[in-house]
Amino acid sequence: MTGNVETLGTGVPASTGTPGLSVSGVSVGYEMGGERCVVARDLNIEVAAGEFAAIIGPSGCGKSTLLSAIAGLAEPFEGQIRIGNTPTANRLGIVAYMQQKDLLLPWRTVLANARLGLELAGVAQDVANEAAAERASEFGLSNVIDSYPWQLSGGMRQRAALLRATLPESPVLLLDEPFGALDAITRRHLQEWLASVLDRAERAVLLVTHDVEEALLLADRVYVMSPGPGTIVDTVDVAIDRPRGESTVTMPEFIALKSRLLSALSSGAAASGGAPA
Numbered sequence: 001m002t003g004n005v006e007t008l009g010t011g012v013p014a015s016t017g018t019p020g021l022s023v024s025g026v027s028v029g030y031e032m033g034g035e036r037c038v039v040a041r042d043l044n045i046e047v048a049a050g051e052f053a054a055i056i057g058p059s060g061c062g063k064s065t066l067l068s069a070i071a072g073l074a075e076p077f078e079g080q081i082r083i084g085n086t087p088t089a090n091r092l093g094i095v096a097y098m099q100q101k102d103l104l105l106p107w108r109t110v111l112a113n114a115r116l117g118l119e120l121a122g123v124a125q126d127v128a129n130e131a132a133a134e135r136a137s138e139f140g141l142s143n144v145i146d147s148y149p150w151q152l153s154g155g156m157r158q159r160a161a162l163l164r165a166t167l168p169e170s171p172v173l174l175l176d177e178p179f180g181a182l183d184a185i186t187r188r189h190l191q192e193w194l195a196s197v198l199d200r201a202e203r204a205v206l207l208v209t210h211d212v213e214e215a216l217l218l219a220d221r222v223y224v225m226s227p228g229p230g231t232i233v234d235t236v237d238v239a240i241d242r243p244r245g246e247s248t249v250t251m252p253e254f255i256a257l258k259s260r261l262l263s264a265l266s267s268g269a270a271a272s273g274g275a276p277a
Contacts, residue, residue, distance in 0.1 A: 020204025026079030040230035054215035057225030096170035102161035234264035
């Protein structure tokens with residue numbers, strides 16, 4: 001699968017901050033019948049520690065497949081994935097990954113779900129419980145730590161899943177459409193909450209989303225992908241002061257960036273012969 005996709009705009013230079021996540025010349029996909037099917041190719045993404053980046057693109061462009069490769073659930077066909085300064089062959093247990101569904105264990109309480117990552121890392125249960133309980137208030141979960149997932153609203157379940165993902169303090173946090181299944185009001189509230197929580201975290205965060213506004217509200221940098229096989233067709237620096245909230249979406253600079261991202265999505269689709277996202 002070959003072909004060139006026009007690069008839109010000038011983009012921004014790679015981050016010069018503390019090393020976090022580096023994706024260099026990566027192609028990902030799956031194998032079927034002994035043959036490789038490439039769903040995304042020649043991807044270059046940099047996220048420094050303390051930065052928040054987002055990837056937007058149409059369904060099928062390889063966004064989630066890329067996250068699986070970064071998390072160590074699969075290996076890229078080509079290129080390198082670095083965590084910190086060195087290529088990391090075994091990324092399982094190093095990278096925190098929250099997928100589209102919360103995947104909370106139904107037989108565990110919120111507290112027991114939250115401590116799971118620490119347990120897998122060999123932390124004693126009483127120490128893990130204490131750490132989870134301390135962070136629960138920050139996530140708005142203090143009053144429900146003894147509840148089971150089925151007793152929680154969708155928004156509270158997502159908070160619990162995020163607490164579980166962030167508690168081990170992994171250097172890289174991957175978020176795959178974490179609020180995609182929620183209603184618009186709950187989603188916007190959790191977007192603002194997530195920004196306030198992660199602003200204090202010294203980790204590289206990479207979000208996959210179909211929501212252009214969500215990407216602009218949360219990220220320092222947005223990568224735009226074309227339809228599959230996906231490539232990066234634009235890289236946009238989000239130079240809007242934080243905190244960002246409901247009033248941010250009406251700011252002229254926000255509207256201009258949103259227009260650019262939508263144009264990049266449409267142009268990328270046209271260049272690849274697909275439909276706009």
